[in-house]
Amino acid sequence: MKWIEVERSSGLNGTVKIPGSKNSSLALLAAACLSDEPVRLAGIPEIADFKVICQIAEDIGIQMYRESTGLVYIDPRHIHSASIDPRKSSMFRTAYYFVGALLAKCGKVSVGYPGGDDFVKRPIDQHIKAFESMGAAFTYHQDYYEAEARELKGADIYFDTITSGATINSILAAVRAKGQTVLRNAARDPEVVDTAIMLNQMGARITGAGTDTIRIEGVRNLRGCTYTVIPDRLIAGAFLISAGVTGGSVTVEDVIPEHLNSCIAKLKEIGLHIETTPNTITAQSTGALRATRVRTAMYPGFATDLQQPLTALLTQAPGKSIVSDRIYPKRFNHVYQLRRMGADIDLRAGTAFIKGGAPLRGNLVHATDIRAGICLLLAGLAADGKTSITGIQHFERGYEHIVEDFRSLGAKIGQHDSNDGNKELLQITRS
Ligand SMILES: CC(=O)N[C@H]1[C@@H](OP(=O)(O)OP(=O)(O)OC[C@H]2O[C@@H](n3ccc(=O)[nH]c3=O)[C@H](O)[C@@H]2O)O[C@H](CO)[C@@H](O)[C@@H]1O
Numbered sequence: 074m075k076w077i078e079v080e081r082s083s084g085l086n087g088t089v090k091i092p093g094s095k096n097s098s099l100a101l102l103a104a105a106c107l108s109d110e111p112v113r114l115a116g117i118p119e120i121a122d123f124k125v126i127c128q129i130a131e132d133i134g135i136q137m138y139r140e141s142t143g144l145v146y147i148d149p150r151h152i153h154s155a156s157i158d159p160r161k162s163s164m165f166r167t168a169y170y171f172v173g174a175l176l177a178k179c180g181k182v183s184v185g186y187p188g189g190d191d192f193v194k195r196p197i198d199q200h201i202k203a204f205e206s207m208g209a210a211f212t213y214h215q216d217y218y219e220a221e222a223r224e225l226k227g228a229d230i231y232f233d234t235i236t237s238g239a240t241i242n243s244i245l246a247a248v249r250a251k252g253q254t255v256l257r258n259a260a261r262d263p264e265v266v267d268t269a270i271m272l273n274q275m276g277a278r279i280t281g282a283g284t285d286t287i288r289i290e291g292v293r294n295l296r297g298c299t300y301t302v303i304p305d306r307l308i309a310g311a312f313l314i315s316a317g318v319t320g321g322s323v324t325v326e327d328v329i330p331e332h333l334n335s336c337i338a339k340l341k342e343i344g345l346h347i348e349t350t351p352n353t354i355t356a357q358s359t360g361a362l363r364a365t366r367v368r369t370a371m372y373p374g375f376a377t378d379l380q381q382p383l384t385a386l387l388t389q390a391p392g393k394s395i396v397s398d399r400i401y402p403k404r405f406n407h408v409y410q411l412r413r414m415g416a417d418i419d420l421r422a423g424t425a426f427i428k429g430g431a432p433l434r435g436n437l438v439h440a441t442d443i444r445a446g447i448c449l450l451l452a453g454l455a456a457d458g459k460t461s462i463t464g465i466q467h468f469e470r471g472y473e474h475i476v477e478d479f480r481s482l483g484a485k486i487g488q489h490d491s492n493d494g495n496k497e498l499l500q501i502t503r504s
C-alpha cells in the first residue's frame with residue numbers, strides 16, 4: 074500500500090511549472106485517432122489514464138507511445154477493430170471518446186461504461202442523444218455498450234445540460250460525419266476549444282468553439298499534425314490555493330491566466346494578492362483570510378474540480394463560508410475526511426457550510442478521487458502533526474509528480490510504500 078504523508082508547512086515559496094492538462098490530453102488523444110496520418114502531441118502528462126489508453130490503443134491496432142523527445146506519437150492507420158476491452162475502458166471516464174473518434178471510421182464501437190473519479194453518477198445520456206441524432210444505434214450489455222452506424226450524418230443537436238464531455242465527443246463524431254452538425258448549448262471550456270483547434274489543424278472545419286454554438290462541416294480526410302496540449306488549469310489552481318493555506322507565495326508558470334479567471338477572482342475575495350503575466354500567476358498571502366461564498370458552474374464559472382481544494386483553504390478563513398456544487402451536488406466526499414481532521418463543516422443539499430478558523434489536526438484520511446486528494450493534501454499542510462493520505466491511485470490519475478512539486482516549494486511531504494518496510498501505517502489502517 075502507498076500513501077502520502079504531509080506535515081504542517083508554513084510559507085510555501087517558489088515557482089512550479091504546470092504540466093499539460095489531463096482533461097484536454099484525454100480529448101486530444103482521441104482526436105488523434107481520427108487522423109489518416111500519424112499525429113504527435115506535446116505536453117501529455119504521464120498519468121494513469123494515459124497508460125491505460127496506450128494499452129487500449131495497442132489492443133486495437135493504434136501505435137501510441139512516448140518518444141524520447143517526450144512527444145506522444147499516435148499512428149491510427151492500422152486500426153483492426155474498435156472492440157475495446159471493458160476491463161480497461163472502465164478504468165477511466167473518457168473511454169467514451171473512442172465512440173466519437175472511431176464510429177465514423179469503423180462503423181461499430183464497443184466500450185465499457187465510464188469509470189473515472191468515483192464521486193457520483195456520471196451520466197452519458199447527452200452523448201447518446203447526440204450520436205443517435207447523427208444516426209447511431211446503441212445496444213447495452215451488462216459490462217459494455219455498443220454503438221453502430223453505417224454512416225454518420227450531420228445533425229442539429231441541442232444539449233439539455235451544458236456538458237464538456239458530450240460537447241467534445243459530439244465534435245469528434247461530427248468531424249467525419251456527412252454534412253453539417255450544429256451543437257447548441259455547447260460547453261465553452263478551454264478543453265473544448267483545444268480539441269477544436271487541433272482538429273482544425275488536421276483539416277476539420279469547426280467554427281464557434283468557445284461559444285455556446287459550434288458548427289462542424291464534415292470532411293472526408295484528416296491529416297497528421299504536431300500539437301501542444303494546453304496547461305492544466307486545475308493543477309495550477311490548486312498550487313495557487315496552497316499559497317493561501319500556508320501563508321506563502323507561489324508562482325505557477327506556463328499557464329494561460331485567462332483560464333483561471335474565476336479562481337483568481339475568488340482567491341482575491343478571500344484575501345490573496347494575485348499578480349499575472351502573460352504566462353504566469355503569482356498568489357501571495359497577505360496574512361489574513363476572509364470567508365466567502367462559492368457556487369460551481371460550467372466554464373467560465375468556478376470549476377467543480379477546484380471546489381475541493383478551495384474548501385481546504387476556507388477551513389482556514391475565519392467566519393462562515395458556503396460552497397455549493399451545482400455541477401455535481403454530491404461531490405463532497407472530501408468533507409467527511411476534513412471533519413476527521415477537525416474541520417467544522419455541515420453538509421446540506423449540495424452545499425457545504427464551513428465554520429472556518431478552527432485548527433486542523435493531522436489524521437489518517439482517504440482520498441476518494443483526484444480533487445478530494447489534493448484537498449486533503451492542502452489541509453495537511455495547515456494541520457498540526459502528520460496527515461497520512463491513502464488512495465494514491467487517485468493522485469496518479471491527475472498528477473505526475475505531486476510530491477516533488479510540493480517539496481520544491483518547501484512542503485514537508487513524502488510518499489511511502491508499505492512494501493519498502495514502513496509497516497506502521499498499515500497497522501493503523503487495519504485497527
Ligand atoms: C476528463 C474531463 O474532462 N473531466 C471533466 C469533465 O467531466 P465530464 O465530461 O464528465 O463532465 P460534463 O461536463 O460532461 O458534466 C457536466 C454536467 O453535465 C451532466 N451530464 C453530463 C453528460 C451527460 O451525458 N449528461 C449529463 O447530465 C453531469 O452530470 C454534470 O452535472 O467536466 C467535469 C465538469 O467540469 C469535470 O469535473 C471533469 O474533470
Ligand SMILES: C=C(OP(=O)(O)O)C(=O)O
Nearest residue numbers: 166167189190378443444
Ligand atoms: C473528475 C475528474 O476527472 P474524470 O472526469 O476524468 O474522472 C477530475 O479531473 O477531477
